[in-house]
Amino acid sequence: xxxxxxxxxxxxxxxxxxxxxxxxxxxxxxxxxxxxxxxxxxxxxxxxxxxxxxxxxxxxxxxxxxxxxxxxxxxxxxxxxxxxxxxxxxxxxxxxxxxxxxxxxxxxxxxxxxxxxxxxxxxxxxxxxxxxxxxxxxxxxxxxxxxxxxxxxxxxxxxxxxxxxxxxxxxxxxxxxxxxxxxxx
Numbered sequence: 001x002x003x004x005x006x007x008x009x010x011x012x013x014x015x016x017x018x019x020x021x022x023x024x025x026x027x028x029x030x031x032x033x034x035x036x037x038x039x040x041x042x043x044x045x046x047x048x049x050x051x052x053x054x055x056x057x058x059x060x061x062x063x064x065x066x067x068x069x070x071x072x073x074x075x076x077x078x079x080x081x082x083x084x085x086x087x088x089x090x091x092x093x094x095x096x097x098x099x100x101x102x103x104x105x106x107x108x109x110x111x112x113x114x115x116x117x118x119x120x121x122x123x124x125x126x127x128x129x130x131x132x133x134x135x136x137x138x139x140x141x142x143x144x145x146x147x148x149x150x151x152x153x154x155x156x157x158x159x160x161x162x163x164x165x166x167x168x169x170x171x172x173x174x175x176x177x178x179x180x181x182x183x184x185x
Contacts, residue, residue, distance in 0.1 A: 003035050003055045005043040005073045014073045015041070019093045026097035027107060039091040040083045041072035059083045124167050126158045133167070137174060144168060 008017035025032045044055030057067040061080050068080040101107045121130025136142035145168040149156035
């Protein structure tokens with residue numbers, strides 16, 4: 001196994017994909033481990049096909065021509081120069097992830113609950129779906145049916161009392177359970 005950079009180097013947007021891979025590693029269950037040099041954008045694309053031995057580039061000015069002739073994830077040549085740079089794009093991205101993880105204990109020891117994407121969910125009528133209700137409650141501070149039917153949409157004029165009551169009952173139930181996507185301690 002070599003570097004993340006080796007796996008994504010031909011993807012078309014290697015830097016963004018490497019940032020995504022590191023984000024997933026830092027923001028999901030388990031202990032994040034950064035392979036030496038990944039934070040500098042080293043790729044490990046040598047004559048051994050990206051194996052572990054290819055990923056042994058020096059962070060100081062290398063004297064190994066094969067390493068000096070490789071490109072970094074950013075596309076610039078590695079060259080024979082010192083490669084420890086605290087302003088490198090991956091270094092700063094990983095440092096931000098590490099700070100977030102340290103500041104948010106739930107990312108280290110909290111429960112990770114995978115929830116399937118169930119699509120739009122219940123249909124409350126007149127085009128209002130469960131997915132939209134969940135979004136409005138989580139991001140738009142909707143707390144009751146009137147918040148949604150009159151303040152966030154203008155569907156209140158179309159909803160019957162029975163439809164409004166059904167929506168309110170759903171919102172009451174949802175408000176007493178943890179919201180999907182929230183980090184909890």
